[in-house]
Every structure is written in structure tokens, then in C-alpha cells.
Amino acid sequence: MDAKAWDERYAGTELVWSAEPNRFVAAETTDLKPGRALDLAAGEGRNSIWLAKQGWQVTAVDFSAAALAKGKLLADAQGATVDWLTADLVTWTPEAESYDLVLIAYLHLPEDEMRDVLTKAAAALAPGGTLLLIGHDLTNLTEGTGGPQDPSILHTPETVADAMPDLRITRAERVHRPVTVEGEPREAIDTLVRATRS
Known part of the structure; x- marks a missing residue:
């Protein structure tokens, strides 16, 4: 989907995703000393807001202005400070060697x-720094x-690591x-890759 389609999806009053951080983001970052964090494809900012509340200085980037506007409202309500940046990750380039954590959650x-x-x-x-x-x-x-x-946009641990x-x-x-589908417990399978710059 393009930015317009995502804007339309995010335009409703309800959250598209949970307000809680992703379980793996929370688990994999609790041992890191807070510094500068970059959340790529941040959506409504659930991970950005959580990181900010843990002491990180967070920049949240997404190509959906509607998602980021919703994230800003959520952050303001929780007293969390996040820099919100509308940009297309395909064409945008972050500042080199500047972040202690770079997060990419469910970008396909x-x-x-x-x-x-x-x-x-x-x-x-x-x-x-750590990339997750x-x-x-x-x-x-x-x-x-x-x-x-x-299948052409899904991850494997090997292809992510090789990149x-x-x-x-x-x-x-x-x-x-674990996920719930029509009231029934199911399981989704994710790729998780954590890497550091020496």
C-alpha cells in the first residue's frame, strides 16, 4: 500500500495496532542504555512512545502523516516526547552513525x-549501537x-542478516x-534479527 492508502487506514479514531509496545521490542531493548533511537516505519508510534518513556530520545519516521499525527496525540497524552518525521523510507536517508538504536518493526x-x-x-x-x-x-x-x-515481501533471518x-x-x-483470530488462540511466526556496530 502507498502512503495515501495507509493514511486512509489510520484516519479512523480507533488504533490500527495496539497501544502497547511490541513484545519483542520491549524484551530486546530493556538491556540497552537509553540514547538516541530511530524508529523506522513507526506507524502510530507505540514502540516510539514506549522507548521515550524508558528514557530514549526518539525520532519516529513513517510515510503516513495520519499515523504520526495519531502517535503525537498518544505521546502527548502520556507525557512522552518524540520527534515525528513524515518521510518515505525508500527515498529518505537517516544521518550516518548517529543512533544508539535503530528499530524496524513490521516493515515489508x-x-x-x-x-x-x-x-x-x-x-x-x-x-x-544496536539494530533490531x-x-x-x-x-x-x-x-x-x-x-x-x-511471499516476496516477507522476511527470513538469513536474508535480513545477509543485508x-x-x-x-x-x-x-x-x-x-501468540495472536487471537476470531476468538481462537493462534500463533504468528516472525523474523527477529538483532545486530550491533562494532
Whole structure:
């Protein structure tokens, strides 16, 4: 979907996603010392807001102005300070070696565009910084539930890790996430990759 389609999806009063941070984002960042964080494809900002409340100085980037406007309202209501930036990650380049954490949660693009975003995200890390990607895994199509149904935009731990050869990969695996579908408990399968710049 393009920015206009996402704007329309986010335009309603209800949250498209939960107000709580993603479970893996919370688990994988609690051991990190807060610094500057960049949340790419931030949507309504649930992870950005949570990080800001943990002491991070957060920049949230998304191409949907409607999503970011909703995120700003949520952040203001919770007393969280986040810099909101409307930009298309395919064409936008973050400042190099400037962030202690770069987060990419559930961004799904064609392979060449995703590789380019990962390259720019890795370059944005300061020395010692951490990059965390979480997204729908390719095996979710056949073994999990929900998420995009186009295999060409789904992740595998291997393809994500291979796109960042200059980083030290500290975790690259498939993880299971409980979801509820029509009142029934199910599992979704995600790719989780954590990497650091030496």
C-alpha cells in the first residue's frame, strides 16, 4: 500500500495496532542504555512512545502523516516526547552513525527496497549501537497466521542478516507470537534479527 492508502487506514479514531509496545521490542531493548533511537516505519508510534518513556530520545519516521499525527496525540497524552518525521523510507536517508538504536518493526517491502532500507539503517548506527528488526516471517504463510500474504515481501533471518554484512549479528531466528483470530488462540511466526556496530 502507498502512503495515501495507509493514511486512509489510520484516519479512523480507533488504533490500527495496539497501544502497547511490541513484545519483542520491549524484551530486546530493556538491556540497552537509553540514547538516541530511530524508529523506522513507526506507524502510530507505540514502540516510539514506549522507548521515550524508558528514557530514549526518539525520532519516529513513517510515510503516513495520519499515523504520526495519531502517535503525537498518544505521546502527548502520556507525557512522552518524540520527534515525528513524515518521510518515505525508500527515498529518505537517516544521518550516518548517529543512533544508539535503530528499530524496524513490521516493515515489508520488495527485496531490493528492503535491502536498501537495511543498508541505510545499518549506516545510521553509532559505534556500539544496536539494530533490531522484527517482521512477518516467510514461514508464517504456511505455518502461522495473519500478516501479508505476498511471499516476496516477507522476511527470513538469513536474508535480513545477509543485508547487513558490516554489522555483528547477535541474534537471527524465527520467533512465535501468540495472536487471537476470531476468538481462537493462534500463533504468528516472525523474523527477529538483532545486530550491533562494532
